[in-house]
Amino acid sequence: MADIAFLLLIFFLVTTSMGSTTGLTRRLPPPLPPNVVIPPVDIKKRNLFVVKINSMNQLLVQGNEISIKELRAKTKEFIRNDANDLGLPAKFTVNIPLLGEIEITKDHVISLQNDIDTQYQAYIDVQNELVGAYTELRNELSKEKFGKLYNELVEAQQKAIQAAYPQKISEAEPKNYGGGKK
Amino acid sequence: MAQIRKKGERETPALSTSSLPDIIFMFLFFFMAVTTMKEVTFKVRVTPPQASEAEKLDNKSLTRYIYVGKPMEDLKRIFGSETRIQLGDAFADVSELQQFIINERSAMKEEDQPLMTVSIKADKDTKMGIINDIKKELRNASALKIIYAAGKRQPE
Numbered sequence: 339m340a341d342i343a344f345l346l347l348i349f350f351l352v353t354t355s356m357g358s359t360t361g362l363t364r365r366l367p368p369p370l371p372p373n374v375v376i377p378p379v380d381i382k383k384r385n386l387f388v389v390k391i392n393s394m395n396q397l398l399v400q401g402n403e404i405s406i407k408e409l410r411a412k413t414k415e416f417i418r419n420d421a422n423d424l425g426l427p428a429k430f431t432v433n434i435p436l437l438g439e440i441e442i443t444k445d446h447v448i449s450l451q452n453d454i455d456t457q458y459q460a461y462i463d464v465q466n467e468l469v470g471a472y473t474e475l476r477n478e479l480s481k482e483k484f485g486k487l488y489n490e491l492v493e494a495q496q497k498a499i500q501a502a503y504p505q506k507i508s509e510a511e512p513k514n515y516g517g518g519k520k
Numbered sequence: 521m522a523q524i525r526k527k528g529e530r531e532t533p534a535l536s537t538s539s540l541p542d543i544i545f546m547f548l549f550f551f552m553a554v555t556t557m558k559e560v561t562f563k564v565r566v567t568p569p570q571a572s573e574a575e576k577l578d579n580k581s582l583t584r585y586i587y588v589g590k591p592m593e594d595l596k597r598i599f600g601s602e603t604r605i606q607l608g609d610a611f612a613d614v615s616e617l618q619q620f621i622i623n624e625r626s627a628m629k630e631e632d633q634p635l636m637t638v639s640i641k642a643d644k645d646t647k648m649g650i651i652n653d654i655k656k657e658l659r660n661a662s663a664l665k666i667i668y669a670a671g672k673r674q675p676e
Contacts, residue, residue, distance in 0.1 A: 340537070343544035350548060354555035359583070359639060360574040361667040366659045454649035458642050459569040461651070462670055466571040473573060509655070 362465055364507075385427045387416045387448045391464060393455035406463055413471035417503065419443050436498040437483055448507045468507055475503050556580065563599075564589035564606050569644040571670035582635050583667070584624050586617070588650060589643035603646055605654070614653045621661040641669040 389409070390398040397404055399412055419426040427443035434440055448468060452461055476488040476499050484495055491499065566589040577583060587606035591599040604611050607620045625633050638658055642651060658666060 339541040343541050347548045350551045359577040360672050361669040364666050366664040369659045452648045456648040458646040459644035461648055462569040462571050466573050469573040
């Protein structure tokens with residue numbers, strides 16, 4: 339009896355692996371139909387938040403070199419636009435069910451551009467900070483409206499919060515602007 | 521002192537092994553519960569990057585994996601030390617990716633097909649060039665739900 343049990347135990351130890359997969363979920367844009375030139379979408383400059391990573395893993399955000407630690411705060415400031423700054427994305431008053439009338443920057447876009455020599459870890463760090471900024475904003479709003487954290491809400495409430503802060507991260511085709519060795 | 525030893529050493533009774541199977545079965549069930557089937561044998565070394573916002577993947581059966589990294593030590597002699605892509609159990613080229621996704625998708629149940637997720641397990645030192653090529657191929661194959669596999673880092 340014990341022998342059979344041992345055998346099964348060893349079999350399972352060998353064929354299985356511990357731990358679960360975690361990661362950052364993203365959605366790619368749908369494929370472009372071939373031979374169709376899509377006219378460049380006109381995004382107003384104030385609605386665009388450009389994050390560039392060069393081949394040395396340095397960040398250029400809106401034309402300024404900053405460190406990864408400042409990125410989250412900068413992103414939040416951009417998405418929220420508390421002071422209704424003309425240099426930050428335009429605000430619109432929209433009516434979202436469960437939340438009522440709320441002012442959001444619905445047209446903002448975060449553009450993430452990387453060099454082909456950028457290290458994967460640096461890229462994930464930036465993605466992480468951007469997702470983190472959205473998570474914090476969503477948490478703040480759901481605390482204010484429902485008194486709970488975002489992932490404690492029921493689905494309809496989560497939908498409403500998502501509508502207020504939609505994740506808009508565009509991943510442009512990479513450029514070799516960083517003066518990398520090629 | 522007053523005790524009188526009977527002749528012959530007093531023997532410790534043999535350890536009862538009748539409960540051994542129970543213990544082993546307990547182990548077995550424990551391992552069956554906490555582990556999952558191994559996806560493939562790794563041919564590339566992957567140390568995933570760390571991210572504090574990493575979420576747990578909800579549906580493993582709908583996920584297909586792409587491994588990106590440098591070949592394992594013992595395979596370096598044959599395959600070199602350049603970053604390679606592993607699909608299933610074998611090395612593959614970026615151009616084979618689209619076919620792989622199409623094959624995997626058609627093997628799924630029809631109602632599950634739009635839910636297919638592709639997990640990119642890439643080494644943290646990989647250059648973004650190869651990741652971009654993969655992303656482009658995935659886009660062409662209409663596999664739009666992707667996950668950048670990353671370890672969970674505790675927020676500071």
